[in-house]
Amino acid sequence: MTEAPDQTREDHVLVEVTVPAPAHAVWAALRDPQKIKDWFGWDADTLKDEIDFIFVTHAEADEARRTVTFVGVNDRYEVEATGATTSLVRVVRSAPAGDWSDVFDGMIEGWISFTWQLAFAFARHPGQTRRTLFFSGPPRADRLARSLLGLDAAPAPGERWAMPLGPDDGASGEVWFLARHQTGVTVDAWGDGLLVVVDQPPTGKNPRGTTMMTLTTYGLGEAALAELQTRWQGWWDERFETVAPGCD
Template sequence: MTEASEQPTVDRILVEMTISAPADQVWDALQDREKLYNWFGWEADSLRDEIDYIFFQYTRADKEAGILWFEGVPDRFEIEPRGQETIFRVVRAEPAGKDWDGIYEDMVEGWISFVQQLRLAIEQHGLAPRRTLYFSGHAKRGGSGPIAALGLTDFRDTPDGQPHAATLPTGDTVVGQAWHRTAWQIGLTVPQWGNGLLIVTDKSVKDSAPHGRGMVILTTYDLSADDFAALEERWKTWWDRNYDEPPASEEACS
């Protein structure tokens, strides 16, 4: 019998995808600090500390069951072996009966971005080192969320695996494949960045960001120092022209 103070919970699958790699390889990518560093999040001085906090200090691993439990939050990773492939899920236990359709959630969209970075890193790069750029902000007056601002709205409906080609206002021409999409974000492969990945996320409009807000993550491989610096300069110039920094309180929970 459920106590009055307790709410019944149900499992909501936040992500379910197939990774073209055996389960042991996927599990290793979740347990090895250096491999985690090569797919989780983005370049930041705090990244190694964040990995230690999220994946080691407050995580309970059950390899036999294929489950990684995150302590203090209702989320878990599930790894299901399928021969040379793995079914990977991010699952959240939450109160039953709530309708989440059309609601933006920072943590959910973050998990989606990260595990799509994991899939790319495993399938196409053998978890080799990468370099990333990250931008987040509120659109200036007259602006919009970054999907529209980058001219990528049409790709919201592009099925995964289909080709794309776009010339961006940053000056970059990207030609690759649609990688993933949700109601709030899109991912596109970018061979020009060493077969990297561009993830663009719109966030919900709010009083402090009436013109839109969002973030982008650029994952690159094997770019020279000069090419990476030039890419960073192009994107920073465009971003700063179109977006203001979000409040520190918002950035901390993104």
Template sequence: MTDEPFSLEVTIALPVGDVWSALRDPESIRRWHGWHFDGLDKEIEVIYHQNVVESAAEHRLEVQGGDLFELTDLGGRTSLRMTRAPRGGDPEWDAYYDDITEGWITFVHQLAFALERHPGADRRTVFLSGAAATPVLEAAGLAAVAGLSPASPYELEGPTGETLRGEVRFRTANQVGLTVESWGDGLLVATRNPPSPAGPGGAAMMVLTTYGLDDAAFADLESRWNAWWGRNFPEPSANGQDDPAGTERVPNG
């Protein structure tokens, strides 16, 4: 744990105006922020439009709580830098600091993926969360990807009997993002939150993002993955860990 604010920088292969629009337009935000649940629209309003400080000219957005987005024009590409507000001296809120950081890591990479690979397309998602009884990649049979660098191809038997094939999209200390061809060039993000004051046992999470699946195919995927998850991970504790991102919810990854 450190007192220095966390920052994350990604380069997105789109003009700065397109990335700025994706941070300001609610319909665009729905295509990358978090995952689908009944309160998603309210969450987007709370985080990105209530009590924010923005400068369209500078492409700078400070959201509720002081977390900061800064966009830099790289001549047809955009550098997005996201910097967390420092810990604020509120022990109850600061207990979730590292979990919130992991949530932002997931969301920033989902933003870059959606804009670069699926501009303007709607998605459907499956969200899985629980206590970290077993490392999530190991439980899913995906441990072999842990040592691969971004852009490396992979092909593995998934935990629900399907072949997962694509490339490593990103890796961080606690997360890995994999593209999945059979999900319409989708994205699987697997996270293991280390122990923290808010979650002494740590937490495990997956976000499955799909594109273009029909209702039957998506329902089958959702059923299979929920059943596998239920067999391998206990239900999340009632401390907000199943509800990550924002000021009303606790962002964790």
């Protein structure tokens, strides 16, 4: 008789970030769709529907414990007060035990990006309106975006950096976060904006890998935002194909 495989589940912390805001304010940012759009996803006609689907109709909230569990997946947001004006925000996945250090999972990478964007919005732009640009697809050659932009050599979080390559050559800011598959850096010239680059390693489906980039801006006028779009779209089109996340 064959024994059933061990399905022991344990909690895996996917991302954990300190946010400079009281727990009740962070909790509101996880529950109010108008606040969620200030950090989740990117500008798109579908963003409102995505937020409603994920955070409203397919979420179960425990206000007393400040946890949001997502229906159909074993992931949850937790908000923990660490002081009068600081909180710890984490995303936890309940899953079989094992070593996930080499795993690339698109949902995990999304939680990492969005949670750091949540912290950035509270730390640097509370209550301000963000505007974003988004790019996604495989490279035309064998170099992904972090390498092409010089971000594979980014210093430690909190340190200053300058973009040695790319359409905004010489742009500078500080390293906001580093993760195995992604890098987030602030960009002074975008109204103290944020560039998040996610590189998926090569797979059978995408033998050269895939990149996703989110450019978050604050306070740029329509002309400046259009110029930013033109610069980065031209750079992207020369080096990458455009394919929506999760599509061939």
